[in-house]
Amino acid sequence: MLCPFCLAEVKLNAEKVAGRMTPVYLCPECNEQVPALYTQGYRNYPPVVVSAIGFRQHGKTVYFSSLFYALKKLPLADYWPTFYTMALNEDSLDTVYGNVRMLEGGELPYSTPKNFPRPTMLRLEDVPLFRHVDYTLLCYDTGGECFERPTQLVQFAGFVRRARTAMLLFSLTDMEDPAGEMFRLLNTYLVGMGELGARIEEQSLVVVYTKADRMAVRFPSWSTAWHDLEEYLLAGSVESLAQPRGYIRQMERVSGRLNDFTREELQAGEFLNAARRNFRGVAFTIVSALGAEPSDGRMPVHVAPRRILDPLLWMIKWQG
Amino acid sequence: MGGPTGSDWQQVIWRTWRNTDDRALATYLLDLVVDGPVGPWPRLPIGAIGAVAGAFAGLLVGLFASQAKLLPWTLGGALAGECAGLLFSRRLTWGQWLARLSPDEGTEGGGSARALLRLSILGRRAGSRPRLSAESAMSPVLTALAGLLFMLCGGPAFGTAGVAVGGALAAARISYIGGLAGTLLILPPLVVLALLGELGMALLFLARPELRPLLLRESPLSWSIGGIVGGLAGFVIGALCGLSAVRRSEYAWEWRALWSWWREMPRSDELEAALRQACAVNEQARERWSPLLSRLEEHKGRLGSPADLVAALQHGDWEQRFIARHALAALGGEAVERLEQEARDSRSALRRTALWLLDNIADETAARLAGRANRLLCPRCMARCGEISVNMGDYLLTYYGCRSCGQSREFLEWPGEVAVVLDSRMEAAYRPAEGILWVNGLRCRLPPDAHRIDIAHATDEEVERFAVLLANDTNPERQVRYRNAACYVEKGCSLSENTLRILERLFGRIESAGP
Numbered sequence: 001m002l003c004p005f006c007l008a009e010v011k012l013n014a015e016k017v018a019g020r021m022t023p024v025y026l027c028p029e030c031n032e033q034v035p036a037l038y039t040q041g042y043r044n045y046p047p048v049v050v051s052a053i054g055f056r057q058h059g060k061t062v063y064f065s066s067l068f069y070a071l072k073k074l075p076l077a078d079y080w081p082t083f084y085t086m087a088l089n090e091d092s093l094d095t096v097y098g099n100v101r102m103l104e105g106g107e108l109p110y111s112t113p114k115n116f117p118r119p120t121m122l123r124l125e126d127v128p129l130f131r132h133v134d135y136t137l138l139c140y141d142t143g144g145e146c147f148e149r150p151t152q153l154v155q156f157a158g159f160v161r162r163a164r165t166a167m168l169l170f171s172l173t174d175m176e177d178p179a180g181e182m183f184r185l186l187n188t189y190l191v192g193m194g195e196l197g198a199r200i201e202e203q204s205l206v207v208v209y210t211k212a213d214r215m216a217v218r219f220p221s222w223s224t225a226w227h228d229l230e231e232y233l234l235a236g237s238v239e240s241l242a243q244p245r246g247y248i249r250q251m252e253r254v255s256g257r258l259n260d261f262t263r264e265e266l267q268a269g270e271f272l273n274a275a276r277r278n279f280r281g282v283a284f285t286i287v288s289a290l291g292a293e294p295s296d297g298r299m300p301v302h303v304a305p306r307r308i309l310d311p312l313l314w315m316i317k318w319q320g
Numbered sequence: 321m322g323g324p325t326g327s328d329w330q331q332v333i334w335r336t337w338r339n340t341d342d343r344a345l346a347t348y349l350l351d352l353v354v355d356g357p358v359g360p361w362p363r364l365p366i367g368a369i370g371a372v373a374g375a376f377a378g379l380l381v382g383l384f385a386s387q388a389k390l391l392p393w394t395l396g397g398a399l400a401g402e403c404a405g406l407l408f409s410r411r412l413t414w415g416q417w418l419a420r421l422s423p424d425e426g427t428e429g430g431g432s433a434r435a436l437l438r439l440s441i442l443g444r445r446a447g448s449r450p451r452l453s454a455e456s457a458m459s460p461v462l463t464a465l466a467g468l469l470f471m472l473c474g475g476p477a478f479g480t481a482g483v484a485v486g487g488a489l490a491a492a493r494i495s496y497i498g499g500l501a502g503t504l505l506i507l508p509p510l511v512v513l514a515l516l517g518e519l520g521m522a523l524l525f526l527a528r529p530e531l532r533p534l535l536l537r538e539s540p541l542s543w544s545i546g547g548i549v550g551g552l553a554g555f556v557i558g559a560l561c562g563l564s565a566v567r568r569s570e571y572a573w574e575w576r577a578l579w580s581w582w583r584e585m586p587r588s589d590e591l592e593a594a595l596r597q598a599c600a601v602n603e604q605a606r607e608r609w610s611p612l613l614s615r616l617e618e619h620k621g622r623l624g625s626p627a628d629l630v631a632a633l634q635h636g637d638w639e640q641r642f643i644a645r646h647a648l649a650a651l652g653g654e655a656v657e658r659l660e661q662e663a664r665d666s667r668s669a670l671r672r673t674a675l676w677l678l679d680n681i682a683d684e685t686a687a688r689l690a691g692r693a694n695r696l697l698c699p700r701c702m703a704r705c706g707e708i709s710v711n712m713g714d715y716l717l718t719y720y721g722c723r724s725c726g727q728s729r730e731f732l733e734w735p736g737e738v739a740v741v742l743d744s745r746m747e748a749a750y751r752p753a754e755g756i757l758w759v760n761g762l763r764c765r766l767p768p769d770a771h772r773i774d775i776a777h778a779t780d781e782e783v784e785r786f787a788v789l790l791a792n793d794t795n796p797e798r799q800v801r802y803r804n805a806a807c808y809v810e811k812g813c814s815l816s817e818n819t820l821r822i823l824e825r826l827f828g829r830i831e832s833a834g835p
Contacts, residue, residue, distance in 0.1 A: 014794060018657060020766075021708060021726050022795045036792045072780070077817035084821035087788060097781045125825075 001042050004119045004138050006030035007049075007162045012039050035089040038121060038136060045123055045136040048319055049162045050312065053189060054169035055181070056144030059210035059289060063169060064120070064141050065099035065109045066289035066305040067312065070238075071122065072100050074305075079242040080128050088121035088136065095120045103290075103303045117142045117159070127316060128244045135316060147185060153192030160189070161198040165315040166279070169208045172266070173218040179268035186274055204318045205279040206311045209258065212286040213306070214293055219265060226261055229254065233286055236307035248317065251285070251310055258284030281318060285310040330356065332586045332594035339585035341672055344638035352598050352605050354415035363412065367405040374401020587680050588649035592616070616643050620650045626658035633670050645673065649680045653708070653721030653728035656681060660710060660717075678712075682719040685728045689720035696731035698722035702738065702750065702759045702768030705731055723795070724766045732757075740770045742778040742786055761786050767793040773807045773827065780819045787822050802826065808833035 003010050006029050014023035017033070025034040038047075052060035070076075071085045087093040102109055120139040126132045138159075146156040153160070160166060168185060175181045193200050209215075212233050215222040223230055232254050241247055262268050262284065275282045291304030330353050337349045378397020586594070595613060598605040623629075629651065632644035648655045655677070662674035689696065689705055696705035701724035708726060710717040721728035734752075740761040750759045759768050762782055767790050775783060790802055807827040809815060815823075823830050 016657075021722070021724055022793065024794065035788075036794050037788070072818065075817065077821060082821070084818045084825075086784065086791075086822050089788065089792065090785070093781070093785055093788060125821075 001039070002047050002138075002162065003027040003029060003032070003034060004038060004047065004121055005032040005034070007159055035121065037086075037088045037123065041123070041136070045125075045134045046319075047138050048135045048315055049159060049164070050137050050139045050167065050315060051157070051160045051163045052141055052167055052169055053147055053157070053160060053185070054144060054171075054210075055147060055185060057174060058144065058169050058171040060144065060169055061109045061141055062289045063208070063210060063287065063308070063311075064139055065103055066287075066303070066308050067139075068096040068099045068120070068122075069103050069303060070305050070308045071124075072096060073104075074238045076238060076241065079238065080126065080244070082126040082132070083128065084125050086123045086125075088123060091118060092121045096122065106303075119159075124316075129248065129313070129317060133316060133319075135319065137312075147188055150188055150192035150195055153188060154195050157192070158196060161193065161196045163203065165204045165206055165318050167206045167208055167311050167315070169210050171211045172209055173211055173214045178266045179271060182266070182268050182271045183274065186271055190274070190278060200278050201280060203279055204281040204314075205275055205283070206314045207258070207262070207275070207282070207284045208311050209284070209286045210289065211293075213288040213291060215286075221265065226257070226265070229257055229261065229286060233288060233306050236288075236305075241309070248313065251283075251313065255283045255285065258286065283314045285314065287311065329594035329597035332590050333598070335583045335586050336591050336594075338583060342638060342641055345642060348608065348638075350415075351608070352602065355413050358409075358412050358414055363406055363409045366409045366412075367402040371398040371402035371405070374398050374404070585676055587683060588646045588677075589684065592646065612639055612642065615639075616646055619643050619647050623647055623651050626651060626655040629655070630658050630662065630670065630674075633673060645677065648677050649684070651729070652681050652685055653719060653726040656708075656710065656717075656719065656721075656726060660712065663712060678717050678719075681728070682717055685720040686718070689728065689731075692733070693720055695733055695735040697734050697738065697757070697769070698725065698727060699730060699732050699749070700727065701725050701766045702764065702770070703766065704769045723769070737772070738768065738770045739772040739774060740764070740768055740786075741774045741776055742782060743774075743776040744779075744782065745777050764789065767795070767798055767802075769798065769801070771801065771805055773805060774833065775807065775809045775813050775815070775823075777810070777813055778815075780816050783815060783819050784822060787826050791826060804828045806831060 001010060001012050002008075003012070005027060008027070008029040010027055010029055012025045012027060012034055015026050017024050017026070025036060025039045026032070027034055038045075052063060054060050077083055087096050099109060117140045120137075120141075122137040122139065124133075124135050124137060126134065140157075140159040142157050146152045166189065168182075168189070170178070170182055170185075172178050190200060215226075216230065219226070232250070240250075259272070259282075263272055272282075285307065287308050287310060288306040289308060291306055333349050333353050337346045337353075340346050340349075375394050375398035378393040378395070378400070592613065595605075595609050599610050599613070600606075624647070626648065629644045629648045632640050633648075635641050635644065648659065659674040659678050659681075662668045662670045663678060665671060668674070690707070693705040693707065697703070698705065701722055703722050703724035705720060705728075706723045708719055708721055708723065710719075719728065722731075734757050737756045739756050739758055741758045742761045744762060746758075746760050746762075748760060749763050750757055752758070756772075758774075759770060761768070761773070762778065764786070778786075790798075793799060793802075803826075805827050807823050807830045809820070809823070809830060810833050820830065
């Protein structure tokens, strides 16, 4: 069983702790109390490690905030008949609803400190893809400084080793040399994973272009040569998820177009070659976590995430 | 030798003195009872030794008065000796008696001589009131006198016993065996000498057969001579050993194990009650113990953490230790976990005390709570009181307390139905209404023991928090209860579809309630 805190494969036993008559589950490696919901539901709700990898200010924390907002506030349950999400412990509840309140209040989350993060644990039940699937999301968000050097990644982002899918986030509008920086991040990741002893060939890669609502500002051809992508982004509402299979097909088409965008517009052939060579599968997505550009750390309009679930759906699809 | 046959409070004090590991406490407790008169049982051995000495004295007198009627003289002497022993011991106190029974450090011979002397009524000076402070040692002169007295009382007694031993072995054996047997009883190393003597005498008879008839005479006089010889030997050996054993006398601490070994340490509440009774009847006790008992009561009003109290069990001040012990007993179920750690550690100096305290808690909570456990609710957890078992390895500890947090001190009496209500407008932790105790679920830190959940006025977040609290509960009984429980959502409470599905997964049925 994977401990969500130290990510070691351990055997969790129920033990007595001070002040409690009923036993709790303690990890023998890190001595953290693991929620009974996680331990007792491990077989039925296997863990999916969701790790956001990207440089500073590329939208990792905002992505998670928006993801939690979407899972709790968007009426997904209206379109997926038996689907629901549930946090697994108090800390996760605090994180999820804290972010929801922040976004509802028009505020942006604070930048994440550089340390090994505590996971936000969310149960997803009955996600309707090709079949109804149940998972426990283990979401890890750490500071972008951890991905500047492989040694930092090893020290503060070791959770990436446990992910079946790596999620690399790029804010293209904040990159002067997208191709170069994309390759640098990928290279840092590959070297770090090598030092962690992980088998990259068993991982898949999802490339997430964040802050996609600002693409037109950075790329003049966005609204012309790539207008289908722009339309895809703008049409990203929860209603479109009512037909999951159709949605997945659309995601796959968009991934192909974004692959072309990466090669032709970003000139990031080296990145593409390295990705396809090292990972089992590569997919591309675009998201707009907030729906509009913030100003002075605040949202001018109500938050409206666009395509925020796409990376998660890729991960679930590849989870097997 | 049992405790006193006085009132109950004295019995409790003796039992505590007998069993406690705290020497300072034992000393102060002993002060409460040591000047009390001994009961009939300790006086019996004094009478018995007097009877033996008197029997021999009667035998000696009979030998000179009339050799044909020794038995009446012997019996008469025994009776006189027993009466003298009982008469002179009627004012014997426990302090004097315990001191008499205490051995001296040093050789066994000296210790035995002094003990025997103290056991007899004639040994009054050899025994003194027990003290912890250094007691003045017996002077050599007094030791020699003790030896002389031993010869007069103890030597003949041993000599007579030696006669009996010799007679039991073979009536035809020479009488000197009786004397040697008497000496053997005084000093075990002389067993070797006695055997060598036996061998020597056998060789002597082989060499000088004419001596045999002289020394094998079966007249009572020869037996008596044997006894006197043994007694003289005992005197010499006893005096010599006594001279070398002039040491401080321990008042009886190490010998407690012999007394009332079948009686258990009383409970802490029994000891407190006994001390209060002592204070009521004894002014000295009141001066000594009333302030401490007052401090204990004050401490019970603001009990500290179990860890602090356990640490105080090894405080340098015995009063702090006393307060810590009784405070832990008063703390009850909350102290079990910490005490269990000490009890499981075979190398812990507090193990015996911890086991005693755990037994205290088990007995006290069972007496107070067992009969009405299913009517009691813990006001902190809103869980029922119940039997809690702790496997200590070599035995099973069972006590009564809250099934969630283990505390055993305060409970609400509520035999009826308990329901949880999630209502952000409710300020109190609970309120009774319409025969149901409504528990404010938004203030629960642990899952309550409830059969029904009402959601009156709560947000999606509040409901999900409560659901997570219940879903993470590992108590199997409560898990079953909640799976079968009904959840009523008031119509005015607008919860999301996601939250309603969480509730459906958790509870047996979800129903709308209200107009």
